[in-house]
Amino acid sequence: MHRFKYIGRSLFCEKVKVSDIAAKVGTPLYVYSRNTLLDHYAKIKEAFASVSPLICFSVKSNSNLSVLRALVKAGAGVDIVSGGELYRAKLAGAPPERVVYAGVGKRRDEIMDAIRYGILFFNVESEEELTLVNACAASLGKKVNVAVRINPDVDVSTHDYIKTGKGQTKFGVNFDTAKRIFRSSWKYRNIAIRGVHIHIGSQILNPQPFRRAIKKVLGFLDKNSLLVEYLNIGGGMGVVYSLEKPQTATGFAGKILPLVRKSNLKLILEPGRFIAANSGILVTMVLFRKKNGQKRFIIVDGAMNDLIRPSLYEAYHEILPVTKPRRRASVARYDIVGPVCETGDFLAKNRKMTEPASGDLLAVMGSGAYGYSMSSNYNSRPRAAEVIVDGNKFFVVKKRETYGDLVRGETIR
Numbered sequence: 001m002h003r004f005k006y007i008g009r010s011l012f013c014e015k016v017k018v019s020d021i022a023a024k025v026g027t028p029l030y031v032y033s034r035n036t037l038l039d040h041y042a043k044i045k046e047a048f049a050s051v052s053p054l055i056c057f058s059v060k061s062n063s064n065l066s067v068l069r070a071l072v073k074a075g076a077g078v079d080i081v082s083g084g085e086l087y088r089a090k091l092a093g094a095p096p097e098r099v100v101y102a103g104v105g106k107r108r109d110e111i112m113d114a115i116r117y118g119i120l121f122f123n124v125e126s127e128e129e130l131t132l133v134n135a136c137a138a139s140l141g142k143k144v145n146v147a148v149r150i151n152p153d154v155d156v157s158t159h160d161y162i163k164t165g166k167g168q169t170k171f172g173v174n175f176d177t178a179k180r181i182f183r184s185s186w187k188y189r190n191i192a193i194r195g196v197h198i199h200i201g202s203q204i205l206n207p208q209p210f211r212r213a214i215k216k217v218l219g220f221l222d223k224n225s226l227l228v229e230y231l232n233i234g235g236g237m238g239v240v241y242s243l244e245k246p247q248t249a250t251g252f253a254g255k256i257l258p259l260v261r262k263s264n265l266k267l268i269l270e271p272g273r274f275i276a277a278n279s280g281i282l283v284t285m286v287l288f289r290k291k292n293g294q295k296r297f298i299i300v301d302g303a304m305n306d307l308i309r310p311s312l313y314e315a316y317h318e319i320l321p322v323t324k325p326r327r328r329a330s331v332a333r334y335d336i337v338g339p340v341c342e343t344g345d346f347l348a349k350n351r352k353m354t355e356p357a358s359g360d361l362l363a364v365m366g367s368g369a370y371g372y373s374m375s376s377n378y379n380s381r382p383r384a385a386e387v388i389v390d391g392n393k394f395f396v397v398k399k400r401e402t403y404g405d406l407v408r409g410e411t412i413r
C-alpha cells in the first residue's frame, strides 16, 4: 500500500497535490512519501517481530539523507556498500551497531573508516578482503566482526542483471571457500567471524529461493559444526510494479521464520526495494508529441539519466497522469521517451494511454528505489530535485542541480 492516490482528478502524495509540488519545484522531480516508507519498514518489522531482527535498509536503493533519517529514527539500521554510503549513514545518524557493510571491492580507506566508526559487521566477500580487513583492524588495535557472504548458488527468476546468488556471479564465496575461511579463522587474529550473509538477488517474488538458500547455508554450518551468532538473509523481496503478485511481508516471514527459529541465530534483513520502491514517484513534464511513421512518441523532460531502470533492465513502471484528463481524449500506444541522445532512452514502450498535451505532468510510479540513486549527469543534464512529503507538508530535501554543479571540480588547461 502506498500513499499516491487520486482525489478527484488530481494525484496526491499523502495530503499534498503532486501538481502543487511540481509547480513550486519544477520537473523532473522525485517525490517520496515519508509515511509510506515508514509503513513498509513497519510491515517487515512486525512480520518478523517474534525474532526481533535487525532490519538494515539498503542505502543503495535510496540514499537520500532524509529518507535514511526517517528510517533510522524508526529504528532501522543500514546496509552500505561503499565509503560514500558510510558517510551518508553517519550524517543520517545511523548508530554504528546498526551498520553492515557488503561489497566485493572494499578499499583500504573505506575499511579503515568503517572500523573507526565501529560498524557491526563487514560482510566479507573474499579471502583477500578478509586479509585486508584483518590488517586494518590490527593497525588500529581493534577486533572486528565479520560475516562471511556465501554465494549459495541458487537461481531466482528475476532479471539476469539483478541475480546475485548464482554460482557464476561475482558475489560472495562458495561453500568450499567458506569452509576454508572458517577452518583458518585462527589466522585472522583481529577478526571474529560472527555470522553468515546471503543476498541472492532483487525483485524476487516468492520465498522459495530464499528458503532454498537459507537451508543450504544452515546445512553447511551444521555439517561442519560451525558456530556463529548471526544469519543475514540480505534483501531482494519483490514489489508490485504492474501485475506482479509478490509475497506479503507476513507471507514471507511465515515461510522464513520456522527456519530461522530452528537455527537459533539472530536474524538480519537488508530490504531496499520493498521499503522504497513504491514510496516514490518521478514526476516529469510532457515536452512534445510526435509520430515517426506509425510510431507515436511522447517526449518528456525526464530521461534515462534520471531513471535508468527501463533502459537497463527493461523494467516496467506504471505511468499515470498527474491530473486526469476531463474527457477521454484519444487513446493510443506511445513510447514515452526522454531527451537523451540514445535509442535506449525510454521510460515506457508501447504504452496504451490517453494522449497528454504538451505541458502535462506524468507520474512514473514505483520510482523510489534505484531511481535517483542510480541517476547520472549523462548528456550534461543536472540531476533532478528530491522532495519528501509528510502529511500535508512537503520539503525539498535535495535541490535540483545547477549548471555550476555540473562542472564543479573541473578546470580548463
Ligand SMILES: *Cc1c(COP(=O)(O)O)cnc(C)c1O
Pocket (backbone or CB within 6 Å): 058, 060, 061, 079, 081, 102, 103, 199, 201, 202, 203, 234, 235, 236, 237, 270, 271, 272, 273, 274, 369
Ligand atoms: C542491493 C542489496 C540489497 C537490497 O536489495 P533489494 O532488492 O533492494 O531489497 C541488500 N543487500 C545487499 C548486499 C545488496 O547488495
